Amino acid sequence: MAELNPAIIPLSLYIHMPWCVRKCPYCDFNSHAVPNGELSLDLEQEYLQALVEDFKTQIHFAQGRKIHSIFIGGGTPSLISANGYQWLFSHLKKIIPFEQDCEITLEANPGTVEHDPFADYLKAGINRLSLGVQSFDTEHLKRLGRIHNNDDAIFAIQHAKEAGFQRINVDLMHGLPEQTLEQALYDLKLAVENGATHISWYQLTIEPNTVFFRTQPILPIDDVLESIQEQGETYLKASGFINYEVSAWRKELPSTHNLNYWEFGDYLAIGAGAHGKVTQIDGVYRFQKTRLPKDYLAKTPAEHLQYKKIEKADLPFEFMMNALRLNEGVSAELYAERTGLALKDLEKCLSSLRQRQLLVEDSNRLSCTEYGHGFLNSVLEEFL
Structure with missing residues (x-):
């Protein structure tokens, strides 16, 4: 193996916010229902402080690089206040500076955007939103365990545009329980017509350790799934969207953060259950953080679990698994x-x-x- 030069590899940051209002039956992410139904200010501050302490333990991974992009995922990151994010960014920048044009994406669920107006998140430094709409059909949303309805979803996109966000991703799933072709295409139509600039459109999969895995819903047959995929792609292309990755469609620039994943760049990771990948002179390493929020907070600063070098024999697959997802490759x-x-x-x-x-x-x-x-x-x- 040749000596690597980490300094020329882009460095991103993933921040995990582990709480949500309610766990969805299809979700296998590291998310936990918020204690007592509401995230207290004390718990928010304790967690944000833990994130800063966690970040300090990763300074040596930067090797002179600045943070190229940030993605705040969950859980439901919009449960954290805009003031909380402003405080967090100001402290993180003191540890490892951000690039001047650093892309900062916040995942937000239409049912929880009432915590703060979108304009406040924009002022805090967040410049890209990813709205977890999943569907505009209220009945499908109920089956998915979502806490928002059709009106909430449309309002969230419009609210984000009015607040000044120019980059708005809408997450949509297809192949939902008992979903028809017409319903799937209508979901896409509403996302496009209401101003989404980027759409992450992917088929529902039933994952282990989920409610749907234990109680299998009735899913569309293969012929319907194929028609949804084919006609959905045709509609998006006709609407001016470019399919640049397996499930990613854009009218705007590609997601800088996700591109860094797919191009096998580096990313630091802070927060309960967060996963990171870093390049050192002698090889490429992966690590993760303690999964349960209470354990993460108890071990401040959280240690790097399973900090492990990717074996030389595994690197070709690891690289290609990401790079070949891009339609134009690398x-x-x-x-x-x-x-x-x-x-x-x-x-x-x-x-x-x-x-x-x-x-x-x-x-x-x-x-x-x-x-x-x-x-x-x-x-x-x-x-x-």
């Missing part, structure tokens, strides 16, 4: 820069995939063909 030079490995060592595999028309015929680029994207999992298995 520059071939990125492979050596981000893994420390020589791309020529994969030549036999790459040549085979190109001959089968699964990868594009371009030695300067690593990218699936349109045909290859339909068999992405099979392509990735070639790198195991």
